Amino acid sequence: MATVRVQEADFDITAEVAALGAGRADIGGIGSFIGTVRDVAGGRTITAMTLEHYPGMTERALARIAAEAEGRWPLLGCTLIHRVGRLLPGENIVLVLAASPHRHAALEATAFLIDWLKTAAPFWKKESFADGSEAWVDAREADTAATERWGRPA
Numbered sequence: 001m002a003t004v005r006v007q008e009a010d011f012d013i014t015a016e017v018a019a020l021g022a023g024r025a026d027i028g029g030i031g032s033f034i035g036t037v038r039d040v041a042g043g044r045t046i047t048a049m050t051l052e053h054y055p056g057m058t059e060r061a062l063a064r065i066a067a068e069a070e071g072r073w074p075l076l077g078c079t080l081i082h083r084v085g086r087l088l089p090g091e092n093i094v095l096v097l098a099a100s101p102h103r104h105a106a107l108e109a110t111a112f113l114i115d116w117l118k119t120a121a122p123f124w125k126k127e128s129f130a131d132g133s134e135a136w137v138d139a140r141e142a143d144t145a146a147t148e149r150w151g152r153p154a
Contacts, residue, residue, distance in 0.1 A: 001077060002063065002066035002067065002070065002077070002078045002079070002080065003019075003020070003077070003078070003079040003080070003081075004059055004062040004063050004066060004079075004080045004081075005059075005080070005081045005082075006053055006055070006058050006059055006062070006081075006082050006083075006084055007081065007082075007083060007084070008083065008084055008085040009083075010083070010091065010092055011081045011083070011092060011095050013032075013034060013092075013095060016079055016081065016095060016097060017030060017032070017097060019079075020077050020078075020079055020097050020099050021099060024076060024077075024099070026076060026101055027076050027077075027099045027100070027101065028100065028101045028102050028103060028106075029099070029100060029101075029102060029103035029106040029107070030097055030098065030099045030106055031096075031097070031098045031099075031100075031103070031106035031107040031108075031109060031110030031111075032095070032096065032097050032098075032110060033094070033095070033096040033110050033111075033113075033114045034092060034094070034095055034096075035092070035093040035094040035095075035114070036090060036091060036092055036093060037049045037087045037088060037089045037090060037091050037093055038089060039089035039090070041127055041137075044129045044130070044131075045129060045130035046089055046127050046128065046129060046130075047088075047089070047128050047129060047130055048086050048087065048088055048089075048127075048128040049086075049087050049093075049125055049126070049127050049128070050085065050086045050087070050125070050126045050128070051082075051083065051084045051085065051087065051093070051123055051124070051125050051126075052084060052123070052124045052125075052126075053082075053084050053122060053123050053124070054122055057122055058082075058121060058122050058123065061120060061121050061122055062080045062082065062117070062121055065080070065113060065116045065117060065120060065121065066078050066080055066113065068112075068116070069098065069109045069112050069113050072109070072112065073098070073100060073105040073106075073108060073109040073112075074100055074101060074102075074105055075098055075099060075100050075105065075106075075109055076099045076100060076101065077097075077098075077099045078096075078097060078098045078099065078109065078113065079095065079096070079097040080094075080095070080096055080113060080117065081094065081095040082094045082117070082121065082123065084123070094114070094117065096110055096113045096114050096117065097110070098110045098113060112150050115143070115146040115147045115149075115150060116147055116150070118143045118146070118147075119139065119143050119144055119146075119147045120147075124136065125137040
């Protein structure tokens with residue numbers, strides 16, 4: 001069963017890993033990815049990133065991505081948490097956890113989840129720069145290419 005949350009507040013990584021594995025002796029490994037706000041993009045200094053979403057739609061999209069991972073790998077649980085609002089460099093943006101009896105499935109599922117989250121989840125990101133300018137972040141070809149290795153979701 002997947003845990004999916006979109007929230008303004010930061011997340012506690014240790015608490016989330018503990019919650020995923022609580023009382024479970026059948027988990028052999030938990031894959032993880034933690035995304036943070038960079039301080040430089042395209043050679044420009046970032047002072048903040050603002051993330052927006054469409055409530056309800058975003059959570060449903062994340063749940064579909066998690067369900068797809070659960071159908072492809074023998075997962076015993078997964079967690080997707082994505083923050084929204086104004087974030088500063090170094091702050092957490094996203095947490096992806098995937099638990100499985102074996103490390104290979106946990107790591108593969110984690111990579112799948114973050115690749116698809118980057119391209120299929122409805123978030124809009126705006127970077128604020130040190131010179132006072134702002135720019136919406138366009139989809140990156142590298143992110144789209146990363147999802148292609150997984151094929152189309154069912």
